[in-house]
């Protein structure tokens with residue numbers, strides 16, 4: 001996926017907010033890239049543009065040789081608030097996209113169950129959403145995105161609503177999933193620790209309008225050890241970069 005010179009200006013009656021400016025990034029196939037940056041800097045705006053939910057003011061996003069101007073099945077999104085259908089079961093939620101795409105019932109069920117198993121929810125396939133914990137709900141969200149085999153998966157602070165312990169478990173599970181099947185993922189988070197634990201690269205944004213401040217290559221194999229002095233040192237360095245953004249704001 002290639003993002004070229006993305007710029008987004010929000011206009012209301014009397015104000016103009018430049019949310020994103022001069023944002024360019026190449027994401028390789030199978031790569032997990034995290035985006036971290038100050039709150040309100042434009043992270044969600046970038047993901048919404050890639051998802052095709054928001055038309056950028058200028059700039060271009062392409063996957064392969066196809067330009068992304070509207071939502072499409074080549075991009076899957078996982079939301080912080082899960083955005084599941086509460087009246088449907090786990091399996092029915094995971095099947096939803098395939099229903100829309102006209103996938104035959106038998107194939108739909110087989111694929112849905114495969115991904116429900118991959119996220120460890122096979123015992124809950126017929127449960128309703130309100131019967132699930134937050135972590136389980138987000139596993140449904142992830143299965144629902146994976147099952148469509150999108151070229152790119154977009155995750156907007158997907159574990160942000162979960163408690164610390166559940167969050168760590170989810171990060172481990174996501175690590176396993178990407179080790180089993182190479183997935184191209186853009187992952188927005190405000191946790192530097194999470195970004196370092198998961199990503200191949202960490203993109204640090206400036207305060208609004210977000211442009212790229214620095215890109216950090218994360219050199220370690222997975223699973224990673226948070227207690228490793230190298231991990232701790234790199235985390236500290238990125239936190240210092242982010243603090244500098246706040247200083248510049250004052």
Ligand SMILES: Nc1ncnc2c1ncn2[C@@H]1O[C@H](COP(=O)(O)OP(=O)(O)O)[C@@H](O)[C@H]1O
Pocket residue numbers: 010011012017019037038039040041042043044045046208
């Ligand atoms: N629909 C909108 N209309 C006007 N301003 C918006 C809109 N959506 C977001 N913004 C503004 O754009 C900036 C970036 O927002 P967002 O992308 O949600 O940031 P982040 O996800 O990094 O917290 C913020 O200042 C926000 O207030």
Ligand SMILES: [Mg+2]
Pocket residue numbers: 043044045
């Ligand atoms: Mg956001």
